[in-house]
Amino acid sequence: xxxxxxxxxxxxxxxxxxxxxxxxxxxxxxxxxxxxEQVASSPIYDAIVLDMNLPKRSGLDVLRSLRxxxxxxxxxxxxxxxxxxxxxxxxxxxxxxxxxxxxxxGELEARLRSITRRHLPADTTNAExxxxxxxxxxxxxxxxxxxxxxxxxxxxxxxxxxxxxxAGALVTRRAIExxxxxxxxxxxxxxxxxxxxxxxxxxxxxxxxxxxxTVRGAGYRFGPE
Numbered sequence: 001x002x003x004x005x006x007x008x009x010x011x012x013x014x015x016x017x018x019x020x021x022x023x024x025x026x027x028x029x030x031x032x033x034x035x036x037e038q039v040a041s042s043p044i045y046d047a048i049v050l051d052m053n054l055p056k057r058s059g060l061d062v063l064r065s066l067r068x069x070x071x072x073x074x075x076x077x078x079x080x081x082x083x084x085x086x087x088x089x090x091x092x093x094x095x096x097x098x099x100x101x102x103x104x105x106g107e108l109e110a111r112l113r114s115i116t117r118r119h120l121p122a123d124t125t126n127a128e129x130x131x132x133x134x135x136x137x138x139x140x141x142x143x144x145x146x147x148x149x150x151x152x153x154x155x156x157x158x159x160x161x162x163x164x165x166x167a168g169a170l171v172t173r174r175a176i177e178x179x180x181x182x183x184x185x186x187x188x189x190x191x192x193x194x195x196x197x198x199x200x201x202x203x204x205x206x207x208x209x210x211x212x213x214t215v216r217g218a219g220y221r222f223g224p225e
Contacts, residue, residue: 001047003046007031008053013031019108033062033179040066044176048074052077054055063093067094070197074116075095075096096119097181130166131167132224163212175219
């Protein structure tokens, strides 16, 4: 893969470059927010490793700008902040996954493999997912309930896609964590709860019945009651 590493700490940036190069990747580097946005705008990269704390412009600002410009390159965020609110802010800005500092290099590689797999071209033979009156168009990422369009963040859309693909089945919080984040932790569980709550609210904004039920002590089930 061709990767862009955006990190202002020269020692960590060098460790990342050497480690990823040894694994056969082509690695470019950037050390500040302004340069990162310019370099990352190129569609040549298979993934971007992006630190949140950058000089000139924060990694969060860079990420939001790239997503506004419709750049779809997978982004793995590096952060020293690990509250649920910090994680959600990064995911809502368009991050595909996050990794807390300090981290194990093998985990970084595993996360990169995971987010690049998610961005492989999808089979669009069945480009619309349905459950009852809820629909998600996989090409445009537009969600609807009946005739009402539902405005979702990219991460909320990913959660809806997961539930639609598993409509009618009981899914545990651990299964959601494994599918969406590739980890299980207390912070991630809080994040799952937040996104389920937000998605449930948006699906019922028009006064419709709930289609995302909590099964006490077990998990969640998506579909008409």
